[in-house]
Amino acid sequence: MLEETFVAPTPKQAFVLAKQKYGEFGSLKLKKARQIMNKDGDLVSEITVEIDEDSYLRSIGMQLREKKQDLPDDKHNSVAKKVGELFADRGIKREWIDFILKEVSGTSIAKDEKLLIAYMLETIDDSIKIKKENLLEPKIVMLLGATGVGKTTTIAKLAARYKYATKKSLDVAIINLDTFRAGAYQQLDSFANLLGMEHRFVKSIDEFCDTLNDLAHYPVILIDTAGISPYDSNKLIETIEFVKSVKDRNIEKSLVLSAASKYDDMMDIYEHFSFIDIDSLILTKFDETRRVGDLIAFLMDKKRPVAYISTGQQVPDDLLPASREKLLDYFVGELNV
Numbered sequence: 001m002l003e004e005t006f007v008a009p010t011p012k013q014a015f016v017l018a019k020q021k022y023g024e025f026g027s028l029k030l031k032k033a034r035q036i037m038n039k040d041g042d043l044v045s046e047i048t049v050e051i052d053e054d055s056y057l058r059s060i061g062m063q064l065r066e067k068k069q070d071l072p073d074d075k076h077n078s079v080a081k082k083v084g085e086l087f088a089d090r091g092i093k094r095e096w097i098d099f100i101l102k103e104v105s106g107t108s109i110a111k112d113e114k115l116l117i118a119y120m121l122e123t124i125d126d127s128i129k130i131k132k133e134n135l136l137e138p139k140i141v142m143l144l145g146a147t148g149v150g151k152t153t154t155i156a157k158l159a160a161r162y163k164y165a166t167k168k169s170l171d172v173a174i175i176n177l178d179t180f181r182a183g184a185y186q187q188l189d190s191f192a193n194l195l196g197m198e199h200r201f202v203k204s205i206d207e208f209c210d211t212l213n214d215l216a217h218y219p220v221i222l223i224d225t226a227g228i229s230p231y232d233s234n235k236l237i238e239t240i241e242f243v244k245s246v247k248d249r250n251i252e253k254s255l256v257l258s259a260a261s262k263y264d265d266m267m268d269i270y271e272h273f274s275f276i277d278i279d280s281l282i283l284t285k286f287d288e289t290r291r292v293g294d295l296i297a298f299l300m301d302k303k304r305p306v307a308y309i310s311t312g313q314q315v316p317d318d319l320l321p322a323s324r325e326k327l328l329d330y331f332v333g334e335l336n337v
């Protein structure tokens, strides 16, 4: 038996989600239901259902073969070992792999290489969170991250998306808090001029609050910040002060990370920014790497929703709303299966 958790506003809606996924393939058994607090402080319902192996296999479109072929144990172990190593070599954490292998141990999934890979990919897919794009919703978004990851370029791409990607076209203003880097003003100013957008350069907290008030009539405000390396506490403290100074407006804080970074570096950066509640992630430089296993492992650990994927330097084209399919596509390409 396999278990899966579904979350929705009510237990009934959560069960409907489970039925949508597995219901047509067999009966579902409810194992647990509880109320949990989501990140926005709302009470939501979480249910855990038990799915039998056949229903699971059918739901992922696999042909059922002879159930429980009596393969010798060493055959079963060698499939699990091979698939385990395949994922471990691509950066997926050993504890997670062992947990999954234990979960499927003794079932027909564990005896078939393709099925086991499909099962592991499906489980990874389930644990990656996506933030759905809404180009019609007014918002203030602040981009944060290490130096050179692509914050400013992404601000320009986002600004162009809000302004030109839908008929409704929300007016965009840009605030630049990067007081550290020479040339930071000019870089964003030339984008803003090109796109015909308001651009303000702000040097102090008072100025920041005044500017937000001044620009209150803009439905979308994008805020660029200075690149902060994990060892630069001064810049981090200044940026935290900027964030904490705004009490009456909701700012979405989005951490920009390079997809080419190593797992430990991503964890360090994420921890470094942990004083600022990060709401979403923007992943850049997908065009510069063929190895996204570290990134996938990081996303599975931190469970922060991914909002966008950047695939190159071109403004505005090289920015995509994030999707699980896209992220998994990169990873499957790397698995070479």
Ligand SMILES: Nc1nc2c(ncn2[C@@H]2O[C@H](COP(=O)(O)OP(=O)(O)OP(=O)(O)O)[C@@H](O)[C@H]2O)c(=O)[nH]1
Pocket (backbone or CB within 6 Å): 145, 146, 147, 148, 149, 150, 151, 152, 153, 154, 178, 181, 225, 226, 227, 228, 284, 285, 286, 287, 288, 310, 311, 312, 313, 318
């Ligand atoms: N290949 C590639 N290059 C990118 C991508 N996004 C941004 N860049 C490039 O990365 C470099 C740095 O981009 P910026 O947008 O200035 O990065 P930043 O995070 O604002 O940098 P700082 O403000 O100095 O911290 C530029 O040459 C961009 O063109 C991407 O998705 N792929």
Ligand SMILES: [Mg+2]
Pocket (backbone or CB within 6 Å): 151, 152, 153, 178, 184, 224, 225, 227
């Ligand atoms: Mg910048």
